[in-house]
Amino acid sequence: xxxxxxxxxxxxxxxxxxxxxxxxxxxxxxxxxxxxxxxxxxxxxxxxxxxxxxxxxxxxxxxxxxxxxxxxxxxxxxxxxxxxxxxxxxxxxxxxxxxxxxxxxxxxxxxxxxxxxxxxxxxxxxxxxxxxxxxxxxxxxxxxxxxxxxxxxxxxxxxxxxxxxxxxxxxxxxxxxxxxxxxxxxxxxxxxxxxxxxxxxxxxxxxxxxxxxxxxxxxxxxxxxxxxxxxxxxxxxxxxxxxxxxxxxxxxxxxxxxxxxxxxxxxxxxxxxxxxxxxxxxxxxxxxx
Numbered sequence: 696x697x698x699x700x701x702x703x704x705x706x707x708x709x710x711x712x713x714x715x716x717x718x719x720x721x722x723x724x725x726x727x728x729x730x731x732x733x734x735x736x737x738x739x740x741x742x743x744x745x746x747x748x749x750x751x752x753x754x755x756x757x758x759x760x761x762x763x764x765x766x767x768x769x770x771x772x773x774x775x776x777x778x779x780x781x782x783x784x785x786x787x788x789x790x791x792x793x794x795x796x797x798x799x800x801x802x803x804x805x806x807x808x809x810x811x812x813x814x815x816x817x818x819x820x821x822x823x824x825x826x827x828x829x830x831x832x833x834x835x836x837x838x839x840x841x842x843x844x845x846x847x848x849x850x851x852x853x854x855x856x857x858x859x860x861x862x863x864x865x866x867x868x869x870x871x872x873x874x875x876x877x878x879x880x881x882x883x884x885x886x887x888x889x890x891x892x893x894x895x896x897x898x899x900x901x902x903x904x905x906x907x908x909x910x911x912x913x914x915x916x917x918x919x920x921x922x923x924x925x926x927x928x929x930x931x932x933x934x935x936x937x938x939x940x941x942x943x944x945x946x947x948x949x950x951x952x953x954x955x956x957x958x959x960x961x962x963x964x965x966x967x968x969x970x971x972x973x974x975x976x977x978x979x980x981x982x983x984x
Contacts, residue, residue, distance in 0.1 A: 697977030702732075702739060703790060704970040707782035707821075709911035709947025713741040714790050714968075720752040726774025731982040732974075733772040738982075739974065742910045743780060744770045745787050750805045762810045763803035765791060771906030779808035779852040781914015785821040785966035788813045793968055808852030821966045825915065826852060827958040828922040837887050838874045839867045846875070846887070847923040851960075854885045855919035859927065863891055863901050869909035888916045890924065898924055899944040911947030918960045921952035932956045 700722070703714040713732050715722065724746060733741040746768035750756040756766035767787045769780045784804055791797035791804075792815055804811045812824035829850040837846045837858050842865055846856040856875055860866065866873070866889040873887045884905035893899050900920050902913040921941040925931070930939045932954050940953040950964040 710782035729774040759805040763805035789966040849919035851915040857923035912945040
C-alpha cells in the first residue's frame with residue numbers, strides 16, 4: 696500500500712534542497728532514493744536533500760542529542776553522504792522555525808561535522824557558526840582543460856580547493872569535477888572553488904561541489920574562500936586579534952563571512968522555504984525497482 700510522504704523545497708542563495716521531515720528516522724532513504732528525489736526532470740529537484748531527524752533517533756547523532764535536538768542528515772544530489780552543508784544548515788533552521796520547532800534567536804543543529812550554532816535574525820537572515828578552518832600543508836593544484844592553477848587546501852569539515860583565477864569563465868562548464876593534484880590530496884573527493892576579486896574584502900566565486908556538480912552557492916565553500924582570501928591578503932585574525940569579514944558573491948546571491956580571532960567562522964545569508972507538498976511512496980518504490 697502506498698503512503699503519502701511530506702516534503703518541502705527550500706534554498707539558501709539558490710543552493711536548493713528537498714527537505715524530508717522524519718523525526719523518528721522511520722524512512723529508508725538509500726542513495727538511489729535520494730538521487731531520484733533530487734532529479735530535476737523526473738523527481739522533485741535539488742542540489743541535495745535535508746533529512747530532518749531528532750538527534751536521539753539517529754545512530755550517527757545520538758551522542759549530540761544533549762546539545763542539539765535536531766540532526767541534519769545531509770545527502771548530496773547523487774545520494775552520497777556529506778559531512779556538512781552551510782547553506783543547508785540555514786535552510787534546515789528555517790524549516791525548524793516554520794514547523795514550530797525553533798524561534799527567532801539561537802539554536803543548535805547537529806551535523807556530521809559536529810554541532811553548529813545558529814542564529815535566526817528578525818530580518819530573516821540566518822547566521823551559522825561554521826567552526827574553524829583547517830589549512831592542511833602541502834601544495835595543491837587544480838585544472839580545467841588546458842588551464843591549471845595553484846590552490847589553497849582548506850577543510851571546513853569537508854574538503855575544499857580554492858583557486859584564484861583571472862576570469863570565472865576559465866572554470867569552464869563545471870559539469871565534470873576539475874582535476875586535482877596530487878591525486879591523494881583528497882581521497883574522498885573535493886569541492887573546488889574558483890575565485891576573482893571584486894573589491895576590498897569582496898570576492899566572487901563559482902564552485903563544483905562533489906556529488907552535485909556546479910551549484911548556485913556553497914556555504915562551506917564561501918567560508919573556505921574567505922579564509923583562503925584572508926591568508927592571501929596577509930590577514931590572520933588569530934594573530935591580529937581583529938575579525939576579518941569578507942563579502943562573497945555566489946551565482947545565487949551574497950554571503951557575508953566573518954572569521955573571529957578565536958578561529959570560529961560565521962556565515963550570514965538568507966534562507967527561504969518556497970513550497971511544500973507530498974510525494975507517493977509507490978512512485979519512489981517504482982523508481983527503485
